[in-house]
Amino acid sequence: MSPHAGPELLGIDWGTSNRRAWWLGRDGAVLAEHSDAQGLLASQGRFEAAFDALLKAGPALPPATPVLMSGMVGAASGWVEAPYLAASEPLTQLARRLCAVPAAGPRCFIVPGICFTGADGRVDVMRGEETQLLGALALGHGDGWYLLPGTHSKWVQLLEGRVADLATYMTGELFALLTSHGTLASVAGPRDTNDDEQPQAFARGVAAAARSGLSNALFGCRAQVVAGRMPAGEARSHLSGLLIGAEWHDVVRRAGRAPQQVTVIGAAALAARHALVAEALGCRITTLDSRSVQLAALQALRAHL
């Protein structure tokens, strides 16, 4: 292997539950990649050991190779707290606010998260998604609505390269909680084949979320089953429709109308569910792969190291 073929950058997306890493060579070529479940929860505060273990999963890094980390690793409960960038600053400022992690090496940094304060007093935060948004911009995508679905579904409006709006919905976490514990779990709990992909039950959930507040609509999911109006096998898809529908209805309510176009950064299955809602609202969806935007962000940021 010639010296030029070795890693020139290690990028790590280090979240609460999982982490992903990419060893990049010249011109951003991916020399190796790795993912595991050694997120913050698994690391239990032993970040140096968790980092050292990760290094062993890929090609050896030459001395002083830069490392760029993003995600919850920069939270107060993370390795080093990286102070939030204010949403009023352009995303390109992230490169100038990298937070050093000396324990990891002389050129190791964490990308800060972003804190948003709305004119109405709402406060919202992200850690990790700002890096993906920066990657989307680097790939040539511009202002507009972005949606990063998942455990915490993030709706972001970019204007002039800044976060002009940010709203997080606890969709994935609520789905997991409600299907594991309590009243809804008894009807929506056991996961059978196909229970999660019933488009009609999903659509009825989306419609129910428009009629009622979420706390009422959730009980309605159970009420329909115990009253014999919905088979229990449809409850999971209905619940998914309720939670995803609640996101869209809230975004539409606050904006006064549905966005015309939304760029979804995330897994295909979740993007497909959002596309069902978007279509009914006359909204176009573009989907970006989260790996591609992460790699683009790493390339954009390395120029500043």
Added chain:
Amino acid sequence: MSPHAGPELLGIDWGTSNRRAWWLGRDGAVLAEHSDAQGLLASQGRFEAAFDALLKAGPALPPATPVLMSGMVGAASGWVEAPYLAASEPLTQLARRLCAVPAAGPRCFIVPGICFTGADGRVDVMRGEETQLLGALALGHGDGWYLLPGTHSKWVQLLEGRVADLATYMTGELFALLTSHGTLASVAGPRDTNDDEQPQAFARGVAAAARSGLSNALFGCRAQVVAGRMPAGEARSHLSGLLIGAEWHDVVRRAGRAPQQVTVIGAAALAARHALVAEALGCRITTLDSRSVQLAALQALRAHL
């Protein structure tokens, strides 16, 4: 003890987690009462044994003494399924739809629950609260809005003695879930003295619930803490305000305006929180004790046995 001093009726409110029982003598005098945590979950389907154990907690019942049960004991997962009364029927019809439980004795019955279907397609149900509402009517309270707060907070509009509207909010269950598991538990989890009774944090929660859908407002509770905008010690009261506020905002949204008067049947502490929201909306609150309405319902129903 003269034969006339013995129990003439045993009333049981048998719910998912708890049960309460009253041994009533002539003229409805309470000869004994008992409460325990032997609800449906604890009984695990062994209802006869659980019933026999309850009988031992009070004075012996003469042969063929009537027993009236209400609550989840009449659900599909209960002792005997008591088919729902349709909300279009007057509450007084409950007395004519009592469901026999031969295994408990020749004059043992379960009061049916009520199933409501809204013009907009919403389906909602109650089991146990219909008996309390019947008791409120028996005590001379009339049509109007009733609120039975708790694990599942029930908003009921009575018109001409019928349930004209019913909306259940999963307030208590969501509060318990979210403070025990996941993202919010890490800021709102450990319960310290006074954390649950901070009126200003509660009021800010109520206001936040008006601005955003619940799934977003819940994340906002955490975001404010991690962004340093709210002490973690205020998170529980804020969360309580979010969940209780979400009830009121949804009721107001669907009705087009706040109710002028609401009769709250339930515990004083919860009623006091609702009173804070009601006052801000110009709504008068009357509070009824759940024991009193339960006893009044038993008296009203025994006349039909």
